[in-house]
Amino acid sequence: MHSKFYKKTGETLYTEILPNGLTVYYLPKADYNRTYGLFTTNFGSLDTTFIPKGASTFQTFPEGIAHFLEHKLFEKEDGDVMDKFSALGAQTNAFTSFSRTSYLFSTLENSYACTELLLDFVQSPYFTQENVRKEQGIIQQEIQMYQDDSDWRLFAGLLEKMYPASPLAADIAGTPATINAITADDLYKNYEVFYHPTNMNLFLTGPFEVEEMAAFVRENQATKCFEAQEVPLRQELSAAEPKSGEVLALEVAMPKLALGLRGEDFLPQEARARMKYKIGNQIFLDLLFGRTSQRYEELYNQGLIDDSFGLSFELDERFHFAVFTGDTENPKKLSETLQEALKSYKIDRDFSEEHLQLLKREMLGDYFSSLNSLEYIASQFSSEIYEDLNFFDLPELLNELTLADIEKSAEQFIKAMKVVTFTIVPK
Structure with missing residues (x-):
């Protein structure tokens, strides 16, 4: 087992790769009374085309199958796994993203029993055509709920226009038609x-003794048999040319603008450079448009934005993009203002060393405050693994970033990006 002490956070992370290939991370928290576990597979909504076990060619499966599988793993021949966690005094849940599916528990007691249950239920699938049909109706209701959420429709609509004819254009949960096409054999x-x-x-993470918990996990995994397997062969992500300027009419009180910047540049291959590229571009957007910028205050005072305005920079090995969303009475003017600011950022008063230091202090403050939440640590950790770097390396990388580094990342991104607007207007 390998251990690493992170001086800036005072945390020690223990890492072990088991004989069957499972990577396990232990973060002991002696001063806490709650244990939190997260079991993650690198499999999400984008992974619809791959080479199945025993096959030699790619096969495409229905959209939404990763999310569907997440739902079905909780149902076993002897009942619902959620009831078993409840009997142990624990809470459980799961979520699916573009590239990951995670299963979790949180408990004040029976931490070893909960860890065993988490491992066992995820590693023992039980799918039948009968329980698949039952779940199809449940997920279709979930899909319909999202259709009634105008903010979700705004984000989903933008992705559909940014990445046409690709898995990113599809809802993570799929559509009623694709859900109906899923079979038990597909799930297996x-x-x-x-x-x-x-x-x-x-x-x-929690108040456990590392060696005891590690021995417990090793013993659990040693009782199970897994055939040797190569890295999954997935089809590369490709998308058609983006479609900009499209409008959708819904029952909303005010227009909603989504401005997307689709990254077209090649991402750094080295883990540290890629993580710094992501952090650098997020800070770049915050410098120009975040709540500490003068532009944000001006746009707010002009009535072009309100508290709904938000921005983010998303990065995965297969895609990266920036998104601005918000309610506005003048979507066209807001879009033009944001795009013009991006083009002239080098002479922008908000793009300064003083502002950068302010943002760094704010980000570090939020980061250290977030360490009080085991749930936040676990969820962020699972989504921020870059080979040998992870969530706990953020303070060091943040301190290393200079304004010149941020300018270099921004220039690379802006030079090749494709701009897409999508608007929802009142019926």
């Missing part, structure tokens, strides 16, 4: 490829 084929220990990691 996806499970066999992506739920192998070599494609998964387990994160545990």
Whole structure:
């Protein structure tokens, strides 16, 4: 087992790769009374086309199958896993993103029993055509709920226009038609490829003794048999040319603007450079448009934005993009103002060393405050693993970033990006 002490946070992270290929992370928190576990597979909504086990060619599965599989793993022949966690005094949940599916528990008691249950239920699939049909109706209701959420429709609509004819254009939950096409055999084929220990990691944090918990996890995994498996072969992500300027009419009180910047540049291959590229571009956007910028105050005072205005920079190995969203009476003017600011950022008064230091202090303050939440640590940790770097390396990387570094990342991104606007207007 490997351990690493992070001086800036005072945390020690223990890492072990088990004989079956599962990577396990332990973060002991002696001063806490709650244990939190997160079991993650590198499998999300984008992974619809891959080579199944025993096959030699790519096969495409229905959209939404990763999310569907997440739902079905909780149902076993002897009942619902959620009831078993409740009996142990624990809470459980799961979520699916573009590239990951995670299963979690949180408990004040029975931490070893909960860890065992988490490992066992995720690693013992039970799919039948009957329970698949039952779940199809449940997920279709969930899809309909999202259709009634105008903010979700705004983000989903923008992705559809930014990445046409690609898995990113599809809802993570799929559509009623694709959900109806899923079979128990499809679920098993996806499970066999992506739920192998070599494609998964387990994160545990709480007031446990590391060696005892590690021995417990090793023993659990040693009782299970997994055939050797290569890295899953997934089809590369490709998308058609983006479609900009489209409008959708819904029952909303005020127009909603989404401005997307689709990254077209090649991402750094080295983990540290890629993580700094992500942080650098997020800070770049915050410098120009965040709540500490003069521009944000001006746009707010002009009535072009309100408290709904937000921005983010998303990065994965297969895609990266920036998104601005908000309610506004004048979507066209707001879009033009944001785009003009991006073009002239080098002479922008908000793009300064003084502002950068202010943002760094603010980000570090938020970061250290977030360390009080085991749930936040676990969720962020699982989504911020860059080979040997992770969530706990953020303070060091943030301190290293200079204004010149941020300018270099921004220039690379802006030079090749494709701009897309999508607007929702009142009916």
